[in-house]
Amino acid sequence: MEERDRGMTTRTDKAGLPPGTLMHVGERREEEIRITRFDYGPDGVHETAPATIEECLSLTTDFPVTWIDIEGLHQVDVVEKIGLFYSLDPLSQEDILTTTQRPKAEDYDDYILIIVKMLSLAQDSHRVSTEQVSIVLGKGYVLSFREARGNLFGTVRKRLRGEKGRLRKMGADYLAHALLDAVVDNYFVLLERFGERIKSLDDELEQRPDRKTLQAIHTLRRENIFLGKSIWPLRELISELDRSESELLTDGLDRYLRDLYDHTIQIIDIVETNQDLITGMLDLYLSGLSNRMNEVMKILTMFASIFIPLSFIVGIYGMNFEFMPELTWRWSYPVLWLVMVLGALGMLLFFKKKDWF
Numbered sequence: 001m002e003e004r005d006r007g008m009t010t011r012t013d014k015a016g017l018p019p020g021t022l023m024h025v026g027e028r029r030e031e032e033i034r035i036t037r038f039d040y041g042p043d044g045v046h047e048t049a050p051a052t053i054e055e056c057l058s059l060t061t062d063f064p065v066t067w068i069d070i071e072g073l074h075q076v077d078v079v080e081k082i083g084l085f086y087s088l089d090p091l092s093q094e095d096i097l098t099t100t101q102r103p104k105a106e107d108y109d110d111y112i113l114i115i116v117k118m119l120s121l122a123q124d125s126h127r128v129s130t131e132q133v134s135i136v137l138g139k140g141y142v143l144s145f146r147e148a149r150g151n152l153f154g155t156v157r158k159r160l161r162g163e164k165g166r167l168r169k170m171g172a173d174y175l176a177h178a179l180l181d182a183v184v185d186n187y188f189v190l191l192e193r194f195g196e197r198i199k200s201l202d203d204e205l206e207q208r209p210d211r212k213t214l215q216a217i218h219t220l221r222r223e224n225i226f227l228g229k230s231i232w233p234l235r236e237l238i239s240e241l242d243r244s245e246s247e248l249l250t251d252g253l254d255r256y257l258r259d260l261y262d263h264t265i266q267i268i269d270i271v272e273t274n275q276d277l278i279t280g281m282l283d284l285y286l287s288g289l290s291n292r293m294n295e296v297m298k299i300l301t302m303f304a305s306i307f308i309p310l311s312f313i314v315g316i317y318g319m320n321f322e323f324m325p326e327l328t329w330r331w332s333y334p335v336l337w338l339v340m341v342l343g344a345l346g347m348l349l350f351f352k353k354k355d356w357f
Contacts, residue, residue, distance in 0.1 A: 022090070024074050026099030026132070026147060033072035034149055038160055039063040042169050045160050053078045057085045065172050066141040067160075071149045073097055079145070086111070086138060096145050099132040103233040105240050111138040112248055114176065114237065116183050117230045118152055121193050128190075128223045130230060133183060137176040137248055144179055153182055173249050177256050180238070184260060187231060187267050191274070194224070198277055205284055214285055221278045228271045235264045298356065306347050310340050 035053060039046040039061040046063060050056035056068060070078065076097060083093040092113045095101050106113045114135040119128055133152070136143035146152070156178050159167045167178060198220060204213050241249065242257040313336070317326070326332040 022076050022080055022093055022097055024076055024097045024099075026073065026097075033070060033075050033078055035078075036069045036071075036157075038067040038069075038157070040065055040067075040160055040168055045168065047157075047161070053081050057082065064140055065175060067144070067172075067175055068141070069144045069146075069153065071146050073099065073145060073147055082143065086136070086141065086143065088136065092136070096134040096136075099147055101132060103230070103237050105237045105244075107244060107246050109246075111136055112176075112241075112244075112246060114180065114241075116180065116234060116237070118146070118150075118183055118186060119190050119227065119230060120186075121190050127219070128226050128230075130226075133179075135176055135179055137172060139248060140172055142172050142175045142179070152186060153179060155185075156182055170252075171250060173253050174256070177253060177260065181256075181260055181263075184234070184263050184267070188263075191227075191267065191270050194220075194227070194274065195270075198274060198281070202277075202281060205281060205288070209285055209288065214282075217278060217282050217285060221275075221282065224271060224274050224278060228268075228275070231264070231267055231271060235261065235268060238264055302351055302356065305351075306344050309343055309347075313340060 035050050035056050037048045037050060037056050037059065039059070041063040044063070046061055048056075048059065050059070068082070070082070073079065073096070079093050079096055082088070083090070087110065089108055092106070092108065092111075095106075095113065095115060101115045103116045105115075114137065116133050116135070118131045118133050120131070121128055131147045131150075134143075134145040136145075144153070156167070156175075159165050159178070167174065201213065201216055201220065204216075238257060238261045242254060242261060317324070317336070326336075329335075
C-alpha cells in the first residue's frame with residue numbers, strides 16, 4: 001500500500017488492456033515533469049526549458065539536430081503528444097511508459113527505440129536501484145525519457161554548450177551514441193563503488209566476522225546478480241545497433257558503437273569477477289565458521305576427556321559400599337584429591353605435547 005500511495009502503478013493494473021494502451025507503469029518519482037530542448041549544429045546551439053510540451057513542440061529553429069529530454073513519465077499525455085508529433089507507434093509509447101521493460105533496441109524504419117537501465121547504488125543499504133531510460137533516434141532528432149531528474153546526461157549537455165568538440169558537428173545518431181555512452185560510463189562508477197564494498201567486506205572476513213557480515217555478503221551477491229541481469233542485455237542491444245542497416249545510423253558511427261561494445265564487455269567481465277569474489281567470500285566465511293566450531297569442539301572434548309576419569313573415580317567412591325578399605329584410611333581423602341589432580345595435569349601435559357591446544 002505504501003508504494004501505491006506514492007504513485008506506484010503495477011502491471012496488474014494494466015492486465016487485460018489491449019496492446020498500445022498508454023498507462024504509466026512504475027513509480028511516480030517526480031511531482032512535475034521537466035522538459036529541456038537543445039537545437040544545435042556546427043554553427044551553434046540553442047537551449048530552452050519549455051514549461052509545457054505544447055510550447056516545446058511549437059519551437060522552430062534552423063539547426064539540423066533537435067534533442068528533447070523529458071524527466072518524469074507519470075504524465076501520460078506528454079508522451080502521447082510528443083508521440084503524435086513525431087509519429088511514434090503506440091507500442092513504442094507504451095514501452096516508454098512501462099518502466100519494467102528489458103533493455104532492447106527496436107527499428108521502426110522511421111525511428112529507432114532504445115531502452116536501457118540506469119543503475120545507482122544506495123549509500124546506506126548498498127542496494128542497487130534502477131531507472132529506465134528510453135531513447136528515440138529519428139531523422140534529425142533525439143528524444144530521451146527518464147523516470148526522475150538527475151545529472152546522467154550532464155556531460156553531454158556540457159559538450160553541446162562548448163564551442164569545440166565532435167558532438168555539434170555530427171548528426172543525431174552520434175548524439176544517441178553519446179547518451180548511451182553516458183549510461184555505460186555510469187556503470188563503471190557504480191561498479192567501482194561496488195568493488196570498494198567488496199574489499200571492505202573482505203577486510204572484515206580477515207578479522208572477526210559475525211552474522212551481519214554474512215547478511216552483507218548475501219546482499220552483495222543478490223545485488224550483483226541483479227546487476228548482471230540489467231547489464232547483460234546491453235551487449236546484445238549494442239551489437240544489434242552495430243549490425244543494423246538503418247539509414248538513421250551513418251557509416252562513421254560503427255567504430256563508436258564497437259568501442260561502446262568493448263566497454264560493455266569490460267563491465268560484464270567485472271560483474272562476473274565480482275560474483276566469483278563474493279562466492280569466494282561466502283566460502284571463506286563458512287570455512288572460518290567451521291574452523292571456529294572445530295576449535296570449540298576440540299576444547300570441549302579436551303575438558304570432557306579430563307573429567308571423564310575423574311567422574312569415574314568419584315562415582316566409585318560414591319557407591320557407599322560397607323567394605324571399602326579406603327574409607328577407613330586417615331589419608332584417603334587427600335590421596336584421592338592428589339590422584340585426581342595429578343591425573344588431570346598429566347592429561348593436560350599429554351594434550352600439550354600433541355599440540356592440540
